[in-house]
Amino acid sequence: MKMYRSHIMICRGTGCSSSNSEQIAKNFEEHIKAHGLQNEVIVERTGCFGLCALGPIVIIYPEASFYSMVKPEDVEEIVKEHLVKGRVVKRLLYAETVTEDRIKSINEVNFYKKQHRVALRNCGVINPENIDEYIAFDGYKALTKCLTELKPQEVIDIIKQSALRGRGGAGFPTGMKWSFAAAAPGNEKYVCCNADEGDPGAFMDRSVLEGDPHAVLEAMTIAGYAIGGNQGYIYVRAEYPIAVKRLGIAISQARAYGLLGKNILGTDFSFDIEIRLGAGAFVCGEETALIASIEGQRGMPRPRPPFPANKGLFGKPTILNNVETYANVCTIINEGPEWFTSMGTEKSKGTKVFALGGKINHTGLVEVPMGTTMREIIYEIGGGCPNGKAFKAAQTGGPSGGCIPESKLDVPIDYDNLIALGSMMGSGGLIVMDEDNCMVDIARFFLEFTCDESCGKCTPCREGTKRMLEILDKITKGQGEMEDIDKLENLAKNIKNSALCALGQTAPNPILSTLRYFRDEYEAHIRDKKCPAGVCQALLQYTISKEKCKGCGICAKQCPATAISGKPKETYVIDQEKCIKCGVCMQKCPFKAISKG
Amino acid sequence: MNELEMKEKMEKLDKIIENHRGQQGALMPVLHETQELFGYLPEEAQKKISKELNVPMAEIYGVATFYSGFTLKPRGEHTISVCLGTACYVKNAQAVYERIQKDLNVKPGGTTADNKFTLVGTRCLGCCGLAPVIMIGEDVYGKLVPDDIPDILKKY
Structure with a gap:
């Protein structure tokens, strides 16, 4: 293998790719060649580094210099200074790594310091389109160990001992799932991977598939060996074109190396994997719906039992795990279950990846041991809310989860604690909301989502989500009555108890959790006809301050509804009847004399 | 055709x-x-x-x-998907969506008169770190404000 003195790692995940990282990579290659360094320096296109907010990101090893927000035209300078003269280009480094006397390595900055990367171990480290790099980082070592040293039951025992729980939402013990499918009679069994990451706000599965696709293929093959299955399916969203492409490349490379297909590693075990594309139905994240979709039907859930472990895909015993769950498997086999259980809380072992989004400085992906507090994630790693705004709530678990207020931020995060708080882990989306977000509006947003995505099979979900949405609509329009809150609570509890699948059963969570922690906001909408955050348009009133208005008349000229009148140099007035609440006047006023509330 | x-x-x-x-x-x-x-x-x-x-x-x-990904009606040359996921929603994706509707004179789900663009609102595109986000074909554009829209549309 050829040795290089410098490795330039360039993120080719979706985030950085959207800000031109491919052009940056090409510029590096061009300038490196121009300086005759092509035998000393190599450019590597990798998966996501996690700190999407600062993309495109380029890391140069061995120094681990962290260049952020790089532009294609910056490349020449980096090559000339850093690679030719050995002087890092300070102005382009991530500001937090630059101190007065030295440059910190990336592992010392707040964003990475508390992280512990297990599922994301290879993301941003290897080139996901090159199987050799995966193998160089212990890739396919776990599979080799399983096929040559362990019996299927021993593999299941290791996963059981690790106490790994499903990372897709409900947190079911993975080893148990595998043992059920292994025990089910029949010699045709299937291994499925749920890569239909539908929770808005979650993108860890995408990053694993884009940054380390072989980790998923290897783990699925191990699962096939453990349960006695020979065929795997990865059900991936069509909205993730880069992930689909890299999975395809990875599958063909694994086949070429004899790591997929007939007689893997010369043993008598055969296993192959096929990619199936989703088509934009959130409900397909539910296991029985996903199975129906692979079978070529509408993705509608069915009652369980029978569970897929006994009767799943094409009526055969099937296991279905989430991408992040699989991403943990190989490391557990390599490092041993004790290593895995040394991290986390009593009932939730290992690490969890969270996707930080919304009103937070460091948006991106972070992986922390279970039991880390929300406060550590949001403030220490995530850098808090931008623009000096006050934190209001953290939303976890997507449309199935809830909103966690400031007062609960010190609770250690694990599956059970989040449920006790009225939310859930879900796939790990974590959206931060600040004082400018209205919690009633957020509940309405989620209900609009679940109502739209309800498959329509069971009445509680089909009709119930619609009724709840109607009530929320009414409240956000200022037409709510106090009884509506009781009605919402009643409906929510009934739907939770009676819906067919997890989508319906958890659809009321956004309402119940916002009612639990932000009831005053509901009451303000209903009783005072006010939206405290200034979001719900129907409840807003724009007013012009007498003190601040200079009578320039710009607002009156800009108003599309001719609702503002007045004379030059006198205070202008907004006719509330005519006002359409577009907010243009407020944006255009040079004296900040217009306020809403 | x-x-x-x-x-x-x-x-x-x-x-x-x-x-x-x-x-x-x-x-x-x-x-x-x-x-x-x-x-x-x-x-x-x-x-x-x-x-x-x-x-x-x-x-x-x-x-x-x-499945919302399938369509029975012909689409324009390019499909613009505006992410309406949570992270984009809290960062005002709605304003970006409205700007595209206004600039192209097209309603959600509709196609422009010249058959060039079809506009759809979509669930999370999985680029929450870059919210608000749109995708045109397979190209992703992030951290948008409504005023970015005209320049982006010019590229097509």
């Missing part, structure tokens, strides 16, 4: 069906590839798939209308 183009594409459809014949659960992959070929799922194509794969038309219609 003129008759000749249609004929050519129907021949390509034969190949798609042939590639998936005998595969378990072939309907979804066939529909995906058919939509990629035609830009939508024309009735003639559905009829052919129905006959060749031995799946009733009612079932194909059921599947094609269940």
Whole structure:
């Protein structure tokens, strides 16, 4: 293998790719060649580094210099200074790594310091389109160990001992799932991977598939060996074109190396994997719906039992795990279950990846041991809310989860604690909301989502989500009555108890959790006809301050509804009847004399 | 699409069906590839798939209308997907969405008069770190404000 003195790692995940990282990579290659360094320096296109907010990101090893927000035209300078003269280009480094006397390595900055990367171990480290790099980082070592040293039951025992729980939402013990499918009679069994990451706000599965696709293929093959299955399916969203492409490349490379297909590693075990594309139905994240979709039907859930472990895909015993769950498997086999259980809380072992989004400085992906507090994630790693705004709530678990207020931020995060708080882990989306977000509006947003995505099979979900949405609509329009809150609570509890699948059963969570922690906001909408955050348009009133208005008349000229009148140099007035609440006047006023509330 | 183009594409459809014949659960992959070929799922194509794969038309219609990714109407040359996921929503994706509607004079789900763009609101595109986000074809644009829209649309 050829040795290089410098490795330039360039993120080719979706985030950085959207800000031109491919052009940056090409510029590096061009300038490196121009300086005759092509035998000393190599450019590597990798998966996501996690700190999407600062993309495109380029890391140069061995120094681990962290260049952020790089532009294609910056490349020449980096090559000339850093690679030719050995002087890092300070102005382009991530500001937090630059101190007065030295440059910190990336592992010392707040964003990475508390992280512990297990599922994301290879993301941003290897080139996901090159199987050799995966193998160089212990890739396919776990599979080799399983096929040559362990019996299927021993593999299941290791996963059981690790106490790994499903990372897709409900947190079911993975080893148990595998043992059920292994025990089910029949010699045709299937291994499925749920890569239909539908929770808005979650993108860890995408990053694993884009940054380390072989980790998923290897783990699925191990699962096939453990349960006695020979065929795997990865059900991936069509909205993730880069992930689909890299999975395809990875599958063909694994086949070429004899790591997929007939007689893997010369043993008598055969296993192959096929990619199936989703088509934009959130409900397909539910296991029985996903199975129906692979079978070529509408993705509608069915009652369980029978569970897929006994009767799943094409009526055969099937296991279905989430991408992040699989991403943990190989490391557990390599490092041993004790290593895995040394991290986390009593009932939730290992690490969890969270996707930080919304009103937070460091948006991106972070992986922390279970039991880390929300406060550590949001403030220490995530850098808090931008623009000096006050934190209001953290939303976890997507449309199935809830909103966690400031007062609960010190609770250690694990599956059970989040449920006790009225939310859930879900796939790990974590959206931060600040004082400018209205919690009633957020509940309405989620209900609009679940109502739209309800498959329509069971009445509680089909009709119930619609009724709840109607009530929320009414409240956000200022037409709510106090009884509506009781009605919402009643409906929510009934739907939770009676819906067919997890989508319906958890659809009321956004309402119940916002009612639990932000009831005053509901009451303000209903009783005072006010939206405290200034979001719900129907409840807003724009007013012009007498003190601040200079009578320039710009607002009156800009108003599309001719609702503002007045004379030059006198205070202008907004006719509330005519006002359409577009907010243009407020944006255009040079004296900040217009306020809403 | 003129008759000749249609004929050519129907021949390509034969190949798609042939590639998936005998595969378990072939309907979804066939529909995906058919939509990629035609830009939508024309009735003639559905009829052919129905006959060749031995799946009733009612079932194909059921599947094609269940998933928001399939469309029975022709789409414009480029599909603009505006992410309406949570992270984008809290960062005011709605304003970006409205700006595109205004600039292109098109309603959600609609296609521009020159057949160039189809606009759809979509669930999370998985780039929450860059919210608010839109995707045109397979190109992702992030950290948008409404005023970025005209320059982006000019590229197409």
